Amino acid sequence: MPKAIVVGSGIAGLAAALRLRKKAYEVTVFESNAYPGGKLHAFEKDDFRFDVGPSLFTMPQYVDELFELFDKDPRDYFKYKEKETICNYFWEDGTHFSVKKNSEQFIKDAAETFDVHKDEIKKYIANAKEKYELTAGIFLEKSLHKPETYFSLGTFKSMLQAYKLDLNTNLNQFNQSSFRDPKLVQLFNRYATYNGSSPYKTPGIMSMIPHLEMHYGTFYPEGGMHSITKSLYELAQEVGVEFRFNEQVTSIEHDGKKAIGINSSKGFQQADIVYSNMDVFPTYHKLLKDLKKPEKTLKQERSSSALIFYWGVNAKFPQLDLHNILFSNEYREEFKMIFEDKSLSDDPTVYINITSKEDPKDAPEGAENWFVMINAPGNYGQNWNKLVSSARENILKKINRVLDVKMQDLIISESIMDPVKIENDTSSYRGALYGAASNSKFAAFIRHPNFTNQLKNLYFCGGSVHPGGGIPLCLLSAKISTELTPDA
Ligand code: FAD
Numbered sequence: 001m002p003k004a005i006v007v008g009s010g011i012a013g014l015a016a017a018l019r020l021r022k023k024a025y026e027v028t029v030f031e032s033n034a035y036p037g038g039k040l041h042a043f044e045k046d047d048f049r050f051d052v053g054p055s056l057f058t059m060p061q062y063v064d065e066l067f068e069l070f071d072k073d074p075r076d077y078f079k080y081k082e083k084e085t086i087c088n089y090f091w092e093d094g095t096h097f098s099v100k101k102n103s104e105q106f107i108k109d110a111a112e113t114f115d116v117h118k119d120e121i122k123k124y125i126a127n128a129k130e131k132y133e134l135t136a137g138i139f140l141e142k143s144l145h146k147p148e149t150y151f152s153l154g155t156f157k158s159m160l161q162a163y164k165l166d167l168n169t170n171l172n173q174f175n176q177s178s179f180r181d182p183k184l185v186q187l188f189n190r191y192a193t194y195n196g197s198s199p200y201k202t203p204g205i206m207s208m209i210p211h212l213e214m215h216y217g218t219f220y221p222e223g224g225m226h227s228i229t230k231s232l233y234e235l236a237q238e239v240g241v242e243f244r245f246n247e248q249v250t251s252i253e254h255d256g257k258k259a260i261g262i263n264s265s266k267g268f269q270q271a272d273i274v275y276s277n278m279d280v281f282p283t284y285h286k287l288l289k290d291l292k293k294p295e296k297t298l299k300q301e302r303s304s305s306a307l308i309f310y311w312g313v314n315a316k317f318p319q320l321d322l323h324n325i326l327f328s329n330e331y332r333e334e335f336k337m338i339f340e341d342k343s344l345s346d347d348p349t350v351y352i353n354i355t356s357k358e359d360p361k362d363a364p365e366g367a368e369n370w371f372v373m374i375n376a377p378g379n380y381g382q383n384w385n386k387l388v389s390s391a392r393e394n395i396l397k398k399i400n401r402v403l404d405v406k407m408q409d410l411i412i413s414e415s416i417m418d419p420v421k422i423e424n425d426t427s428s429y430r431g432a433l434y435g436a437a438s439n440s441k442f443a444a445f446i447r448h449p450n451f452t453n454q455l456k457n458l459y460f461c462g463g464s465v466h467p468g469g470g471i472p473l474c475l476l477s478a479k480i481s482t483e484l485t486p487d488a
Contacts, residue, residue, distance in 0.1 A: 002273070003270065006277055008427075010426070014036060017275075018478075020485065024487060026240075031247065039053035040225060052417065055323070056218060059471075077231040080219040086101055090326045123178070139444055140476055141467075167441040171203065172199045173204065174204030196375075203440075220355075247264045296446055300443065301436065302432040302436060304378070305377065306375060307344070307416075307417070309371075313411060315405075329347050330347050338375055344390070353370075376391075432464075444467070444468070448466065450481035451484055461481045
């Protein structure tokens with residue numbers, strides 16, 4: 001049976017391993033960590049459970065698809081429920097807005113809270129849908145780097161309507177032209193952070209992102225986000241994928257123009273097909289040192305990273321739900337600090353994720369598990385000890401002002417994750433959460449393809465390659481790359 005090697009067991013590595021197995025390859029996954037899942041991992045401390053990375057789950061059908069490939073019922077492995085409340089937003093002037101899953105309800109609530117007419121929101125939501133439908137089939141579901149993609153009727157039709165995509169304005173400009181209430185502009189600007197970009201730079205096409213939440217919904221997996229990768233790992237083992245943990249791949253070997261295997265800490269391993277789920281930057285710089293580097297792609301601006309405090313909180317907050325945002329008063333300044341100054345704002349937007357709202361077992365009685373995150377620049381060698389300590393103070397002050405509490409007295413357990421640790425734990429260049437940022441209208445075209453013309457039999461999947469970062473897109477990267485791979 002032909003052999004396939006997958007370097008890395010992030011969500012895209014797991015999905016690629018499963019899809020290759022379905023194509024009848026003998027598949028081995030090499031993982032430098034002791035556990036599968038990469039950024040989708042979890043830990044327990046002081047009787048609190050925390051998901052390490054992602055907290056927002058959309059498009060669960062892409063996970064289900066992997067179970068269905070093997071004629072399994074996904075619900076036997078992995079359960080999730082749709083959220084009624086998508087997110088709670090708080091501003092310092094006391095405004096509180098709760099986004100509900102139903103778009104009719106959203107329109108009604110928004111018209112009551114903000115200076116906006118229902119028709120203006122309806123128009124915005126319809127526009128988001130149209131943008132998504134015009135582009136998803138080309139930009140998300142196919143390789144952008146194969147001529148076939150451009151020779152279909154669907155692509156031709158979309159090209160004719162490219163003027164509708166708002167590629168020449170940035171998201172903030174587009175939102176300002178849609179709404180006069182600065183709070184509503186800020187709410188819709190926030191969607192730029194879903195791929196680690198700045199609303200003041202990313203093109204207006206990103207206004208399609210709310211459509212994914214409002215139309216397809218947001219979900220919470222039973223057992224936490226970690227159960228996504230845990231269940232895929234379980235399935236992979238069941239269908240015969242081999243996993244080698246604590247085994248770092250040090251090079252991808254090739255014979256002229258063809259990948260022939262990898263070297264790991266335990267020596268050479270032959271393969272007919274090699275997949276890299278490692279971030280594309282270190283893949284070239286560490287595993288493919290003798291290959292010509294795709295400089296333009298590797299120099300692309302990276303997405304934002306994150307600073308996270310995992311707090312065990314000795315109190316209950318009925319005004320909060322699973323996803324909560326406390327907005328900065330100085331949103332533009334916050335993004336300038338992140339992307340230009342490579343630093344942190346004194347008034348950050350604070351995201352609080354509390355999974356014990358969904359599953360009380362995640363925290364002791366009377367307590368909550370708070371995942372408190374602010375967007376951060378990548379790791380450029382800043383003094384992180386200093387940045388983390390001042391950010392902690394600023395986050396506490398923000399929470400105290402908005403929720404009217406003395407947060408520092410309620411924290412009974414603490415762990416911290418910064419961009420350096422994200423980089424070290426997952427090999428993501430500069431600790432980027434989503435690979436390259438989408439801070440330019442050309443970003444999608446410069447992102448690395450799921451293959452390389454330099455080496456046959458070498459493929460790429462994961463958040464740093466086409467179509468981009470985030471769980472749904474990582475799963476699509478595995479689908480696109482395996483569709484390009486011949487059957488065994
Ligand atoms: P990764 O998760 O990056 O894993 C790569 C794996 O490869 C790692 O396990 C690593 O150890 C292994 N590896 C690397 N090099 C080697 C080597 N040489 N040899 C062997 N193994 C190697 N997405 C969402 O959809 N929703 C969210 O709410 C969300 N929030 C996020 C919050 C945070 C804090 C973070 C960090 C990310 C978030 N994301 C979110 C993004 C999402 O987590 C990622 O896009 C996705 O998980 C990346 O998966 P991946 O397959 O690219 O691999």
